[in-house]
Amino acid sequence: MKKKNARPDNVTAYTMLIPIVVLLTIFVIIPFVYALIVSFYDWSFYQESRFVGWQNYVNVLNDPLFGKAVVTGLKFALLVVPAQMILAFLFAHVIRSMGKKLSGFVKTAIYIPTIISGIIASIIFVFIFDYNAGLANVILNLFGVENQAWLADVKTALASIALPAIWLGFGITSLIMLAGLLDIPDSYYEAADLEGAGSWSKMIYITIPLLKNVVLFLLITGFTGAIQQFELPLVMTGGGPLNETTTPNLYIFNHFRNDVLVGHSIASALLLFIVLGSISAIIFKVLNSEKAVDG
Amino acid sequence: MKVKEQTVKTIMYVFGFLIAVAALFPLVWMVIAGFKAKNEVLVTPFRFFPEKWLFSNYSSILSDPMFLKSMGVTFMGAVLFAALSLIINSMAAYVFARLEFRFKRTLWVFVICTMFIPGMAILLTSFIVVTEMKMLDTLAVLVFPGVASAGHMFFIRQFYLNIPMALEEAALIDGANRWKIFTSIFFPMSYPVFVIVGIGSYLGFWNSFVWPTMTITNPDLFQIMQFLNTFRSERSTEMGMLMAGSTLAAIPTIILFLIFQKYIIKGIKISGLK
Numbered sequence: 001m002k003k004k005n006a007r008p009d010n011v012t013a014y015t016m017l018i019p020i021v022v023l024l025t026i027f028v029i030i031p032f033v034y035a036l037i038v039s040f041y042d043w044s045f046y047q048e049s050r051f052v053g054w055q056n057y058v059n060v061l062n063d064p065l066f067g068k069a070v071v072t073g074l075k076f077a078l079l080v081v082p083a084q085m086i087l088a089f090l091f092a093h094v095i096r097s098m099g100k101k102l103s104g105f106v107k108t109a110i111y112i113p114t115i116i117s118g119i120i121a122s123i124i125f126v127f128i129f130d131y132n133a134g135l136a137n138v139i140l141n142l143f144g145v146e147n148q149a150w151l152a153d154v155k156t157a158l159a160s161i162a163l164p165a166i167w168l169g170f171g172i173t174s175l176i177m178l179a180g181l182l183d184i185p186d187s188y189y190e191a192a193d194l195e196g197a198g199s200w201s202k203m204i205y206i207t208i209p210l211l212k213n214v215v216l217f218l219l220i221t222g223f224t225g226a227i228q229q230f231e232l233p234l235v236m237t238g239g240g241p242l243n244e245t246t247t248p249n250l251y252i253f254n255h256f257r258n259d260v261l262v263g264h265s266i267a268s269a270l271l272l273f274i275v276l277g278s279i280s281a282i283i284f285k286v287l288n289s290e291k292a293v294d295g
Numbered sequence: 296m297k298v299k300e301q302t303v304k305t306i307m308y309v310f311g312f313l314i315a316v317a318a319l320f321p322l323v324w325m326v327i328a329g330f331k332a333k334n335e336v337l338v339t340p341f342r343f344f345p346e347k348w349l350f351s352n353y354s355s356i357l358s359d360p361m362f363l364k365s366m367g368v369t370f371m372g373a374v375l376f377a378a379l380s381l382i383i384n385s386m387a388a389y390v391f392a393r394l395e396f397r398f399k400r401t402l403w404v405f406v407i408c409t410m411f412i413p414g415m416a417i418l419l420t421s422f423i424v425v426t427e428m429k430m431l432d433t434l435a436v437l438v439f440p441g442v443a444s445a446g447h448m449f450f451i452r453q454f455y456l457n458i459p460m461a462l463e464e465a466a467l468i469d470g471a472n473r474w475k476i477f478t479s480i481f482f483p484m485s486y487p488v489f490v491i492v493g494i495g496s497y498l499g500f501w502n503s504f505v506w507p508t509m510t511i512t513n514p515d516l517f518q519i520m521q522f523l524n525t526f527r528s529e530r531s532t533e534m535g536m537l538m539a540g541s542t543l544a545a546i547p548t549i550i551l552f553l554i555f556q557k558y559i560i561k562g563i564k565i566s567g568l569k
Contacts, residue, residue, distance in 0.1 A: 012473045013396035016386040020406060023383070023443035028409040031420035038420065087314070094311040097304065108556055109315040112322065115548045117502030119520040120541045123527060124321045127328070127534070133337035135324070171318060175563050199303075228413065231504060235524065249415045253505070256419050266419060273416040280411045 039267040044260040056267035066268055068243060069251035072158065076247055077226035079162035084173050084222060085215070087166075092177040107178075110171035118168070118231035125164040126151070126236055136160075151237050154244045161232050161245055169225065173218055180214030181207070220283050224276055248272050322545070329353060329539035336534035352539035361514060362540060365522040370547065372437050372518070373500040379442045380496040381489055388451035389477050393463075410445040422509055436510045437518070441499070447492045454488040455481060490555050491562040501548055519544045 039056055043049035060066050091110070095103045113121075128135045129150035137147040150160040184207065192202050230249035233239055239246035239254060246254070252272070255265035324343070328336050329352050331345040356362050390396075391403055421440060430436040463476045471479075507518040517525070523544060527537055552559065 009394040009473050010396045013390045013394045013399075016390045016474075016477075017402060019383040020387040020443045020448065021402065023439060024406060024409045024445070026424065027421060027440040027443070028412055028417065031417035031424050032412050034420040034423070035417055091311065091314055094307045094314075097307055098311065106311055106315045107560055108553070110318045111556070111560065112549060112552065113318055115498055115502075115552050116322070116545055117504065117520055119502070119504050119524055120325075120545055121321075123523065123537065123541050124325050127337060128321065128324075130337050133339045133341060135341065138341040167318070167321065172563070175560060179563050228415065230415075234505075235527075252415055253418070262419060266416075269413075269416040269418070273413055276413050277411040280413075 035266050035270060038263055039270050041263055042261070043263050052263070056263040057271065059264055060268040060271060063268075065243060065246070066248075066251060069246050069248045070272075072244070072246055073227040073248040076158060076162060076165075076229065077223050079159055080165045080169070080226045080229075081219065081222040083162075084166050084170050085218060087170055088173040088177045088218070091170075091174045092181050095174070095178055096181055107175060110174055112171070113167050114169070114171045116168065119235060121164045121168055122232055122235035125160075125167075125232075129160050152241055154241050157237055157241055157244045161229075161236055164232055164236075165226065165229055169222065173222065176218060177211070177214060180211050184210045217283065220279060224279050224283075228276065325538050325545075326542045329535060329542045331535050331538075333533055333535045336538065349535070352535040353543070356536050356540045356543065361517070362522060362543075364515060365517045365519050366544070366547075368434070368516055369501060369519040372434055373497045375434075376438050376442055376500040377493045377496040379438065380444065380447060381493050383443050384448040384492065385451050385482070385485060385489070386477070387448045388455055389481055391448070392452045392455035394473060406445050406448065408445075410449070418505075418509075425510060431510055432513045432516060434516065437500070437503075437507060440506070442496075444496075447496070451485070451488055451492060454485070458484060487558050487562065490558040494551060494555055494559065497551065498548060 038049075040051060040053060041049040042052045042055070095106055098106065131137065131147055131149050131152075134150070136150055140146070140148065148156055150156045188206050188210075189202060192206060197205070227247070228249050230247050230253060233245040233247055233250050234253065237245045239250050248268075249272070252265055252269045255268065256262075259265055327344060330348045330350070331352075332347070332349055333352075335342075335345060387406065391399070391406075425431060425436050425440065430439075458481065463480055466476050466480065502520060503518065504520040504524065507521045508524075511517060511521065523537070523540055526533075526540060530536070
């Protein structure tokens with residue numbers, strides 16, 4: 001690669017970088033370093049702080065509710081991500097086979113939920129899961145099943161929150177999957193047709209291997225997104241019943257709101273950060289290793 | 296063989312149609328519930344359409360000064376937020392895509408690192424920082440903390456890397472400075488990527504809920520999602536009005552999306568994965 005420019009543009013570069021660097025320093029780096037420090041202190045809004053070493057972390061790890069929150073987060077991700085991926089995979093195929101006009105309409109239709117806020121989704125789905133007259137129970141009644149207290153029953157609460165999460169994320173997942181599908185050259189399929197391959201073997205030997213990167217990307221972003229979800233349970237259930245829908249971030253958020261011992265909540269947030277931060281780093285690595293994007 | 300293919304096709308179309316309907320159903324139900332009397336939103340036996348179409352929910356939420364104020368303030372904030380986000384992040388994107396300078400690598404790592412810090416890890420300490428800066432209950436507390444974004448910067452940079460160098464070389468030879476090249480060549484060419492990042496920022500602001508509830512207590516500055524959630528808990532019997540309010544709060548984002556959907560859907564392709 002040739003040198004872009006012989007004279008270094010130090011002054012212009014620094015001037016143009018000032019806003020982003022200053023803002024990120026004040027609102028991301030300082031709070032982060034501050035959080036690291038506080039996590040080693042017995043610190044609250046009302047008293048002198050005291051250095052306690054790893055005590056906050058030990059407390060968090062020994063808190064059965066933290067463990068439960070992590071398990072809840074994992075269960076939630078398992079409810080949301082596979083369902084979303086399978087639906088998106090099927091649906092991307094459907095859109096691809098459609099005519100241009102129809103596929104345009106369908107793409108728009110499935111994308112719209114993506115731009116709806118978690119609050120509005122919660123409001124709608126709380127009504128849908130209403131015990132007496134919600135649509136979910138109306139449908140159950142059609143099959144002769146009795147009304148369920150969807151959001152109040154420990155057996156169904158988490159799944160009931162997973163449904164709006166799938167609804168919100170399914171459109172974008174399908175469209176990314178579709179973009180991946182359209183990137184596969186037609187000639188591969190034509191060659192397969194000449195060989196007499198059926199649609200099933202085309203899927204196994206062409207589509208799935210060539211979609212690998214897209215699927216990986218969607219799995220990782222879907223997983224980190226799902227495990228960090230907390231607006232839906234915050235509004236729909238407040239984390240209940242019996243903490244059954246307390247996702248990790250909701251656990252942390254509830255501690256922020258109700259606890260005077262800030263160190264504990266921050267330590268739990270940082271523990272979670274270690275896991276999520278490494279996952280995001282992997283995504284970035286995968287993405288950045290690809291050659292520049294196509295325009 | 297032919298018949299089988301036809302059946303597969305029909306099944307696919309039916310499936311596609313059903314999914315599209317399922318995707319829109321909750322929203323359509325919301326819009327229609329906004330026309331129902333308050334005791335009719337949840338009624339047994341279930342009825343999709345109202346017995347009598349009422350416009351009173353929409354008209355009374357529209358004459359609620361708090362609702363209008365909240366829509367206005369959120370809209371203003373979101374537009375400001377999106378504009379600043381484009382300016383700040385695209386400048387940095389340009390610098391990292393094109394300029395050579397000392398400490399480039401260090402600054403790059405510094406900026407990119409912030410992408411891996413989840414919001415929840417710094418939520419409370421950010422709150423303390425903005426409290427110390429006396430920013431609570433101002434529009435600034437909603438706009439500034441999230442506006443610089445390594446993710447958006449990275450996305451714009453990827454786009455800039457694909458702009459052919461030849462375009463600016465002529466200008467450089469003519470003696471145009473870097474700043475000029477950025478504003479007169481890169482800025483106008485950024486339209487497609489700006490639409491995506493701008494709408495992403497706008498949506499993020501419009502839909503945000505947790506940060507406003509922590510930092511805004513003055514009802515005059517209530518953000519729209521904050522307003523809706525407060526309405527939901529304080530006037531829980533006014534279900535029709537709540538649905539009308541939610542509908543009206545969703546409409547600006549839907550309109551924005553419909554206007555720019557061509558770019559957004561295309562943007563999914565350039566989001567950097569193959």
